[in-house]
Amino acid sequence: MELLKNKIIEEGRVLSDTVLKVDSFLNHQVDPKLMKQVGEEFAKKFRNTGITKILTIESSGIAPATMTGLELDVPVIFARKRKSLTLTDHLFTAEVYSYTKKTSNEISVSKDFLHEDDIVLVMDDFLANGQAALGLLEIAKQAKATVVGVGIVIEKGFQTGGKQLRDKGIRVESLAIVESLSDGTVRFKEEARI
Template sequence: MQLLEQRILKDGQVRPGNVLKVDCFLNHQLDITLLDEIGKAFYETYKNDGINKILTIEASGIAIACMTARHFGVPVVFAKKAKSKNIDGDVYTSTVHSFTYGKDYDITLSKKFLGPEDKVLIVDDFLAVGKAMHGLLDVCKQAGATVGGIGIAIEKGFQPGGETLRGQGYKLTSLAIVDYMDDEGNLRFRPQE
């Protein structure tokens, strides 16, 4: 998605350790117009796939999920990272390792919001190694839900997450794939197909 790539080049910051900071438009301060275009792009890709739920993980994926769901006209469900007294009843649980925070945590999702009748589009802001995505896929497996596709705003193509998921047969759409980053702030995108 050329619009997203241009915005990353204009306002993104490459930090040491393969960190791409896009907090001024994607995951702290939100550019709603850009997010709506991201949601529309996911809709155009998956509109004929019978999606009836959008699934993500808190917190950065929620805005993308909401804008995507707006185009599909379906609900958003998100896995929580923190234990909450607000979740009642049975839950699906999976352990995820966070690259950003350098720790493991359990994600939970109430069983009443995801089941075998659901065909989900999983969306998130970033895909690198794929630990969060594997946690969400595990939750879908526990629920008996079908994964209709995976939509990622920014994939770090030099890390194994995308290749692994594609190799497992998932329909994965990444709107911007960064193939190279260095500590001097340089980055290069994979050419659009």
């Protein structure tokens, strides 16, 4: 998605060879118009897959997922993230390890909102080591729902999450795949090579 790549180049800050900060339009400040276009792009890719629910995770997944839900006319569930859960009776839960923060979080979704007959698009803002996406897939599996794919705004192509998911046969659609952040420069994987 050219518009997104341009925004990353203009406003993204490369903090190290592995850290890209896009706080100005995705992770802290949100650009609603760009999110709308992101939603339209995902809707185009997944239009004919019969999606009934979008499943994402708080907080940065919410804006792009809500815009995608608007286009596809389906509800969006955002999984809750907690250090640990005490009451898990009516919840699907999964553990998500954050390599950045070096801590585990429990993510959860109420059993009220995800069912066996649901056709789910999993979404997130970033795909790096794939932990969040794997946690969401685990939750969809517990619900016995069908997953049609994973929609990612920015994939770090040099980390293993994308490969892990694709090796499982999961359809992963990333609107921008960053190939490298070395020398403080964002380099994208070319479309044709994806």
